[in-house]
Amino acid sequence: MSTITIREALNQAIREELARDESVFIMGEEVAAYDGAYKVTKGLLHEFGPKRVIDTPITELGFAGLGVGAAMVGLRPIVEFMTFNFSILATDQIINSAAKMLYMSGGQFKIPIVFRGPGGSAFQVSSQHSQALESWYAYFPGLKVVMPSTPADAKGLLKSAIRDDDPVIFIEQERMYGIKGEVPDDPDFTIPLGVADIKREGTDVTIVARSLMVPVALKAADELEKQGVSCEVIDPRTIRPLDIDTIVESVKKTNRVVLAEESHPICGVNAEISMQIMERAFDYLDAPIKRVSSADVPMPYAKNLEDLAVPDVNKIVAAVREVAYLD
Amino acid sequence: MSKQTAAPPSRAGAEEQSSTSVIDPPAEIDRQQLTRERDEAKKRQKDRFTGLNKEELINLYRQMLLIRRFEEKSAEAYVAGKIGGFCHLYIGQEAVAVGAISAIRKDDYVFASYREHGHALAKGMSARSIMAELFGKATGCSKGKGGSMHMFDKELGFLGGHAIVGGQIPLATGAAFASMYQGTDQVTLCFFGEAAVNQGAFHESLNMAQLWKIPCIYICENNQYGMGTSLERAMSLRDIAQKGCAYEVASEFVDGMDVLAVREAVMHAVERGRKESLPTLLEIRTYRFMGHSMSDPGKYRTRAEIEKYQERDPIKLFSASLLEQTIIDDKGLEEIDKKVREEVEDAFRFADESPLPDPEELYTDIYANPIDPSRDRNR
Numbered sequence: 067m068s069t070i071t072i073r074e075a076l077n078q079a080i081r082e083e084l085a086r087d088e089s090v091f092i093m094g095e096e097v098a099a100y101d102g103a104y105k106v107t108k109g110l111l112h113e114f115g116p117k118r119v120i121d122t123p124i125t126e127l128g129f130a131g132l133g134v135g136a137a138m139v140g141l142r143p144i145v146e147f148m149t150f151n152f153s154i155l156a157t158d159q160i161i162n163s164a165a166k167m168l169y170m171s172g173g174q175f176k177i178p179i180v181f182r183g184p185g186g187s188a189f190q191v192s193s194q195h196s197q198a199l200e201s202w203y204a205y206f207p208g209l210k211v212v213m214p215s216t217p218a219d220a221k222g223l224l225k226s227a228i229r230d231d232d233p234v235i236f237i238e239q240e241r242m243y244g245i246k247g248e249v250p251d252d253p254d255f256t257i258p259l260g261v262a263d264i265k266r267e268g269t270d271v272t273i274v275a276r277s278l279m280v281p282v283a284l285k286a287a288d289e290l291e292k293q294g295v296s297c298e299v300i301d302p303r304t305i306r307p308l309d310i311d312t313i314v315e316s317v318k319k320t321n322r323v324v325l326a327e328e329s330h331p332i333c334g335v336n337a338e339i340s341m342q343i344m345e346r347a348f349d350y351l352d353a354p355i356k357r358v359s360s361a362d363v364p365m366p367y368a369k370n371l372e373d374l375a376v377p378d379v380n381k382i383v384a385a386v387r388e389v390a391y392l393d
Numbered sequence: 394m395s396k397q398t399a400a401p402p403s404r405a406g407a408e409e410q411s412s413t414s415v416i417d418p419p420a421e422i423d424r425q426q427l428t429r430e431r432d433e434a435k436k437r438q439k440d441r442f443t444g445l446n447k448e449e450l451i452n453l454y455r456q457m458l459l460i461r462r463f464e465e466k467s468a469e470a471y472v473a474g475k476i477g478g479f480c481h482l483y484i485g486q487e488a489v490a491v492g493a494i495s496a497i498r499k500d501d502y503v504f505a506s507y508r509e510h511g512h513a514l515a516k517g518m519s520a521r522s523i524m525a526e527l528f529g530k531a532t533g534c535s536k537g538k539g540g541s542m543h544m545f546d547k548e549l550g551f552l553g554g555h556a557i558v559g560g561q562i563p564l565a566t567g568a569a570f571a572s573m574y575q576g577t578d579q580v581t582l583c584f585f586g587e588a589a590v591n592q593g594a595f596h597e598s599l600n601m602a603q604l605w606k607i608p609c610i611y612i613c614e615n616n617q618y619g620m621g622t623s624l625e626r627a628m629s630l631r632d633i634a635q636k637g638c639a640y641e642v643a644s645e646f647v648d649g650m651d652v653l654a655v656r657e658a659v660m661h662a663v664e665r666g667r668k669e670s671l672p673t674l675l676e677i678r679t680y681r682f683m684g685h686s687m688s689d690p691g692k693y694r695t696r697a698e699i700e701k702y703q704e705r706d707p708i709k710l711f712s713a714s715l716l717e718q719t720i721i722d723d724k725g726l727e728e729i730d731k732k733v734r735e736e737v738e739d740a741f742r743f744a745d746e747s748p749l750p751d752p753e754e755l756y757t758d759i760y761a762n763p764i765d766p767s768r769d770r771n772r
Contacts, residue, residue: 127563131562134567168760170543172537172539172758231760
């Protein structure tokens, strides 16, 4: 075990997979000579050279599509979006080409590609650089959507994503690159996609959280423990496919649920999780499900307004107390 | 400074470009003028016969005719309700797919738009598998899941059938990038209509292709209409070959009604791709005789304009040339037509009699590695 940051864990995953498989390459804006806008690809150009680590022009639709075309004929591209905000320009190629190619070709063309980069809220960069887009991508059959919350998950899930034969949307969190944690040293350490992780066991209320909301929910659980409420924190880690079984098992035990996410509330992933809990465990619920989401506004710049827009410990604590009928 | 300079747009077989301008569609037909133009085109085509043997020449004719008859049958099947959705026919443009694909190897890749039945046939896919796909049958090339706009054949290097205008251009660039990455000398042909040139995908791809020396051959089939919107109502600079200069991509203007002119231009581009790993942009001027799709009322162009181009029908031109050069006689042509019609009728029967996809197919081919969370949790 080594204690490293999420940034280093992602870097290790990419480095190990580049070394393991000649068909893997990484491309994106500033990934090579600049060492990555967020330094995730630091040192990779030096180690693997410009054939495998490729700086692109600012041309997101173009290089996303180029990656999909390369994947059609046997390469395994990792396409970095400097941030997922810019993936919006590439959605035609992600959705209409990557997600649907296998199906509309009757199973002939698999697309082993990873689209990765940071998403979610960032620090004071306003509306266009600070938003959660996972519900967009999770909507489409054919895509897999992964969001890690710890260094070990980041490494193990990214390695699985690169080895997977389907297009994977791998959304990191801009605020979390510096978070440290223990990561196994085994170069074959992977975490299977589609499997939730119970980040904290508890008995009274289930909190389902992903990405940045995981550390926030864990802090809220600490606070609630002092108030006599035992929370179970579940991190689905993969949004599509969703490990609903693990969530339902927890609900059957606690009978109360809070769903936390950085997305806007309307049509967010939590709306879907809530529906699936209702379908699978309605009779086990002792209170209506409560969700904590970002405010239904474009992200503001001013620090005080930004803090109000993003879910925090206090909001999760309040929601848990509400479903536990404590207030 | 610049690594290499793009060739200025040249004009393979395009000497009559001004006379095919659509800016001022003729209200009435000048028969004498049409005959003169056709004779000139035939003369130019004659000069291109060298280097091709009889068998190759006849095969080009056969392929064009197969596409023509296949599309006529598709129209018939569509009207009869056998084909659903959209159906974009290739009639009039046959020389482009046939001429271009005759210039590449079997292991080279081809990408096309949603008007791709002809390209699929030219790449060697069977009429049966394409017709069955149109019918939405299990025996179709995409198992009935793609339809008219999404024909694929991995074995034959036919990489689709893409239905978002311009969407195939970055994809083709990627396949050609992979050939370069893997160190093969394969090239990729990317077919698209002139309306796709206004999409960002076209410009982003050409920039990357020249920047990274990607052996992709961009074939703009300029049939002069994006659905019902004519070129001059949609494009500020209508000399599409000239747009290659913006990215230093070598480019050429080609007469798309002459199968041998297309073949010749693509052969040059293929050589550039294989030897220098460089892209090429070809603007191939052609014309679709039918509507944009089967539901096109056709009110945006005149009958006279259509007739003008029908006089330059690539199949009629080529058969006249073949007869004149005594490569084949009338009887030989009739024999080919008979065989092609039989092939198309057989494809129709095959498609008609084939089974529908099994309902279980609804949920297959979504993921190459499907995930069952309950299985993986216990790992």
